[in-house]
Amino acid sequence: MSTTAETNDGADKVAGTAAGPGAAERKYDGPLLSVDNVSTRFRTKRGWLHAVDGVSLTLEAGETLGLVGESGSGKSVLGKTAMGLISGDNATHITGEVRFAGHDMQAITRKQQRELWGDDIAMIFQDPMSALNPLKHIGTQLTESIRVHMGLDKKQARERAVELLRKVRIPEPARRIDQYPHELSGGMRQRVVIAIALACDPTLVIADEPTTALDVTVQKQILDLLDDLRHEMGMASILVSHDLGVVAGQTDRVAVMYAGRVVEMAPTKQLFSSPRHPYTTALLAAIPDLGDAPHTPLESIDGGLPDMTKPIPGCAFADRCRYAQERCLTEAPALDVAKDADGEPGADPKHPHRVACHFPVGTPEGDAALAANEKAGRTAAGRELKLEAV
Known part of the structure; x- marks a missing residue:
């Protein structure tokens, strides 16, 4: 072999x-x-x-496939x-x-x-x-x-x-x-x-x-x-x-895992240039940038992994997500091909960009969900939001 x-x-x-x-x-x-x-x-x-x-x-x-995600x-x-x-x-x-x-x-x-x-x-x-x-x-x-x-x-x-x-x-x-x-x-x-x-x-x-x-x-x-x-x-x-x-x-490709599930998978260049899952964007935001001014606060993701001994009816990331809506709490999203992803840098028709999210980042649905949550000051999961994006 x-x-x-x-x-x-x-x-x-x-x-x-x-x-x-x-x-x-x-x-x-x-x-x-x-x-x-x-x-x-x-x-x-x-x-x-x-x-x-x-x-x-x-x-x-x-x-070479990368498997990434936080501990656990x-x-x-x-x-x-x-x-x-x-x-x-x-x-x-x-x-x-x-x-x-x-x-x-x-x-x-x-x-x-x-x-x-x-x-x-x-x-x-x-x-x-x-x-x-x-x-x-x-x-x-x-x-x-x-x-x-x-x-x-x-x-x-x-x-x-x-x-x-x-x-x-x-x-x-x-x-x-x-x-x-x-x-x-x-x-x-x-x-x-x-x-x-x-x-x-x-x-x-x-x-x-x-x-x-x-x-x-x-x-x-x-x-x-x-x-x-x-x-x-x-x-x-x-x-x-x-x-x-x-x-x-x-x-060559990266699969992002959260709470035992793959939430996003794409060719590496495409994932870094156009992340679609809120968890992926939060992970990227947490990486320090050499161009940041001294004493710039590091980004972090509020909360922690859910209890994986209990059933998770919806999206496992919903409690920590800025985009979370009522649907996210009750319906687990499937890992589907991301909309309009074929035009993104690094796109590969054989291995399309896939994301498990009802309101992906950079889409009209995602933008509307985030705007509604920021206007309300909280998400459907009860997370309070600050004005600045993660």
């Missing part, structure tokens, strides 16, 4: 064969990853928590559900369908899933210190997956590990391979985690907040490294982040 013709893939392993990487993708013409009406719930003392609620999206081979929006749970790391049991309930290169991830066996992990699908976690075993050398942790998935002997696996460390731009890789995680800086540890994820040339990499634990300058280096490797290896990726600034220059 590799995106390049010269590599082989483990997709046939899903079918119980060992034709090597790339086989499934060559046979399958649809999206590399398809998520159809997926919901993930966790049993808690207060009831079932709806972490992901009816999400549908696709990812093409070689494409469900983006990391969606990524782990798509990878198959979360499975249904007495404390977890998953509905909907996830297909990787045409294969139903919920229908294949656990053994077949493990064959896909690392070989075809890999994940980069946000905290390298918890992702790495502090008691094992870097080299040992790298060669484990190489020997399991690629069938190399100990010497060949070590050579491959050194080459991977060189690929992720770790200096003196032949020396670093025999060091422990605590002997490396935070940025170098994250590079090791990336090397482990890419060890077997996966078709899809899910990066879950890969730069959260790093300082700003190292963040940029890691993001540029991931982008370079994606283009070099031809792999698809999902970049999970709470920071719109992180996904701005690293993704």
